[in-house]
Amino acid sequence: METLTFLFEGLSIAIQPLNLMWVTIGGILGTLIGMLPGLGPATGVAVLLPMTFVLGPQASLITMAGVYYGAMYGGSRSSILINTPGAGAAVAATFDGYPMTLKGRAEAALAISAIASFIGGIIATIIMIAVALPVARFALHFGPAEYFMLFVFALSATASMSKGDTIKGFIATVLGLMISSIGIDGQSGVKRFTFGVLELEAGIDFLVVIIAVYALGEVFKSFRGIAEGTKKAQTKFGRIWITREDWRRSMWPILRSAPFGFFIGALPGAGGTMAALLSYSNERQLSKHPEEFGEGAIEGVAAPESANNAASVGAMIPMLTLGIPGSGTTAVMMGALLMLGLQPGPMLFQQQSTIVWTLIASMFFGNIILAFVNIPMAGALVRVLAVPPKILYPIVMGLAFVGTFAISYSLVDFYLLIIFGIVGFFMAKAQIPTTPLILAVIVGNSMEQSFRRAYTIADGDLGIFFGSPLAITLFVLTALSIFGPMVANAVRARRAVQAA
Amino acid sequence: MTITMISGVMALGIGITFTIMAFRLPDASIGIPFAPRVFPAGLGILMTTLAILQIAKETIRIGQTEGSTTRDRDPYMRKILLSCVFAFVYAMLFERIGYVLSTIFFLETELWLFNGRENWKTNTLVAVIFSVAVYVLFSQALGVYLPRTPGIWI
Known part of the structure; x- marks a missing residue:
């Protein structure tokens, strides 16, 4: 009942014309950015974020959520039309979406991807409404020691589940935590790692690191892609819609994949990409015609699209209720919340309930608007794929700089932007995942604060981190998240040897 | 290595x-x-x-896996390095000559790297339109201060 009251309050604010306008603008911009290969939701939110600050917390968050979902919708447009996922989570849409285009069924593929994304998003939002308050209430039981262990678990799960090998994932995490420890220590006033630079005393702004890694780093990486040339996309379409038979085949996969995607999205480290890939392989196993998968089966587009949109909503749960982002994009959004003076976590639901519920309510409208934007207007939107990236990437760079300046009005941040852009590029080259770095930079401060609080309460006794059943459970989960994949790999390798 | x-x-x-x-x-x-x-x-x-x-x-x-120690050199490294050099120059010029002029310079150089010297007309057009448009959007519509060119209104 209480939830419904909050929800109606949120709905009444989110439906105000101005807020609907922001979610629409955000959604369209996000769709356009999401379509561009290499630029995903995280980059979209990072580049556009400084512009939304002037709007005030509520409008800013709504716009960013629009950008986020828009990018999720848009990412699959380029998967379907040019076989290049616009964002990681859209990779599964290339498996059957592109074969559909080759067979002259691009219209059906575009339509089902938007329909599946819409249904997935709506179902996930409903689940979110049901679970948000209970999770936030449960989180109130966490003391500083439990919170610290929760951070350890979330970070190690992200590190070990990210692409590439586990050690590299952890190196990225520790580097991120190191960056966050630069500046004056909030509890004691001791200056740490400032090298005498006055501007570093306030710490390195995580938004600068985010924009550097997601915008500059991506642009640096794109030099190679540009030389390889761009593919031409189909821009003339018939009616973008599906047949009754298409719907009959896709309905259950869409409905099944939504809750599944939500759950995967809510887990730390596992994001939209994993949700989409897992739901694709699930559907192939469940299908009566598994041989059609990869050849243009419509449910092969529907299931992952539903799952990845649901995952993007699910990823908001740990971010909003616990203050722990589960993906790169939610990390960026959490950065934005912190910048706006809102501390995500259980207290957010108590102190800023209107903002939270408006954001949740705007997810409904956002999904409806995006479905409209993406089905009738798909033909017009995909024209952006014809704009040469050679011109777009420099523009993204230009936006990254002006955005950085708008955050702090400090030129030192320009130099930091360039330095971290190079760091991001180098990490990508060395196949070190960047998501764990971003997550660590953002939660680093809260993580150390909870460590210090627990440490002070226990008067320097580290035993407090194993002092409660909850803390021990989290410790066990951490160990499982690190060693589980290793053991699984070893078992698989052994089986392969035995089979050979 | x-x-x-x-x-x-x-x-x-x-x-x-x-x-x-x-x-x-x-x-x-x-x-x-x-x-x-x-x-x-x-x-x-x-x-x-x-x-x-x-x-x-x-x-x-x-x-x-012996013999796999050869390192492949990235042929785009030169462009990336130049990109960074131009970005540093941009940072140095930013407050001295104002947002619009420094951004035109920066975008012109980046577009030169990405889009090639022969397309200088398009490059200049994009650089000028972007810089002026962003200046107007930020300083007029969004109320964000951006450094002005000394002596000129923009």
């Missing part, structure tokens, strides 16, 4: 430097004196350990 090895060595350098610096941090005047040191020192030690693991793993890998 492979890129993984280089990253391992760099991580080792960062880990050791960070650990030493963490232990040399001053005491806190309130509470537990060494409290500000514990977390960073832990990070430094963790990074050092991870770097050693990474180097060891890579050494074993190289030993197993």
